[in-house]
Amino acid sequence: MxxxxxxxxxxxxxxxxxxxxxxxxxxxxxxxxxxxxxxxxxxxxxxxxxxxxxxxxxxxxxxxxxxxxxxxxxxxxxxxxxxxxxxxxxxxxxxxxxxxxxxxxxxxxxxxxxxxxxxxxxxxxxxxxxxxxxxxxxxxxxxxxxxxxxxxxxxxxxxVGPGWHPIGPLGSLDPAVWYTLSAGQSLKVPGSGVELMHxxxxxxxxxxxxxxxxxxxxxxxxxxxxVAPTALNVRGYARIAAGWFGRTASLEPVTWEEFRSITAPEHAEASWEHLHRSQCLTIEKARTLLGYAPRYEPEAAVLESVRWLIGHEELKPAGPLVV
Structure with missing residues (x-):
């Protein structure tokens, strides 16, 4: 055609x-x-x-x-x-x-x-x-x-894919989140930490x-x-991401008011837009009618993006990837 x-x-x-x-x-x-x-x-x-x-x-x-x-x-x-x-x-x-x-x-x-x-x-x-x-x-x-x-x-x-920044563990494009997790530092998390991203x-x-x-x-x-076969919540995403750098995530729950006071407005707004929706979706219809068969789990897709960004010096974590 x-x-x-x-x-x-x-x-x-x-x-x-x-x-x-x-x-x-x-x-x-x-x-x-x-x-x-x-x-x-x-x-x-x-x-x-x-x-x-x-x-x-x-x-x-x-x-x-x-x-x-x-x-x-x-x-x-x-x-x-x-x-x-x-x-x-x-x-x-x-x-x-x-x-x-x-x-x-x-x-x-x-x-x-x-x-x-x-x-x-x-x-x-x-x-x-x-x-x-x-x-x-x-x-x-x-x-x-x-x-x-x-x-x-x-x-x-x-x-998500190689060549651009993924929506990160706090629902934004804030590169500081990746540095904090890669350094094993405390990450301030707005809300409950169980909000979903797909x-x-x-x-x-x-x-x-x-x-x-x-x-x-x-x-x-x-x-x-x-979407991918599964979705990530904030807490799980942060823990997985910290593990890529050989770290254990240290998460500190904060109110949205406090989070906004310590976060650049554009990143705080992006976090709110993603996290308050807290979406997890089914792909059953696409599987059934189209034969849709996604190859990537969400964490694998994000890791591919993060690896590309680090390799092209567009993301500078505190330490190297260990995966």
């Missing part, structure tokens, strides 16, 4: 585009052209690159035309964040493309009431990002149910998108949660 990937040079596309090429598809990548994929792969030499500024073309009402002119059999949209943008693309591709696969987010669900969360049992989203992702997923489902464009939405957890390796997300394209009939009109 001819597969157009929108935003294929990012976290997911780094692994997805080579997968599609290896599967024999003709692949066209639309991106701003401002960066290359996080990992080199020979398959990129077989990919046609199209440079476009989606935000600007969305404002001008021309982006859908650009995609349609490529005459795709399938479109994978990895960088759509508003209902207006998604709706415009759907209306332009209706009758022009065979399948639209959208990248959503587990944040389409709000703070967990019952675990694990399925596609149908999450609470209403909180925050504009999650609200928009939920609205897009619902619109896509209705579009296909009404006989329009065949669509699918996939909703990854916290994406990571997923970028290649496992890519696998799910590839399977959605290949199993179009099973994926038609459906939404899927794409």
């Amino acid at each position: 001819r597969v157009v990937v929108i935003g294929g040079s990012g976290h997911i596309g780094t692994f997805l585009v080579p997968r599609l090429v290896r599967a024999g598809h003709e692949v066209i990548n639309i991106s701003r052209g401002s960066r290359t994929a996080y990992a080199e792969a020979p398959e990129w030499h077989h990919v046609r690159q199209v440079v476009a500024d989606r935000e600007q073309e969305d404002r001008e009402g021309t982006f859908g035309d650009r995609v349609a002119r490529l005459e795709p059999d399938a479109v994978i949209d990895l960088v759509c964040f508003t209902l207006d943008s998604a709706t415009a693309l759907v209306e332009r591709l209706r009758g022009e493309a065979g399948h639209l696969v959208h990248c959503g987010s587990v944040w389409r669900h709000g703070p967990a009431d019952k675990l694990p969360i399925s596609e149908a049992t999450g609470t209403p989203p909180v925050g504009e990002y999650g609200i928009q992702k939920d609205r897009i997923a619902r619109m896509l489902k209705e579009e296909t149910a009404s006989g329009g464009l065949v669509t699918t939405s996939l909703h990854p957890g916290h994406i 990571h997923v390796h970028a290649d496992d997300v890519a696998q799910a998108f590839e399977r959605a394209v290949e199993h179009r009939d099973a994926a038609a009109g459906e939404d899927f949660t794409i």
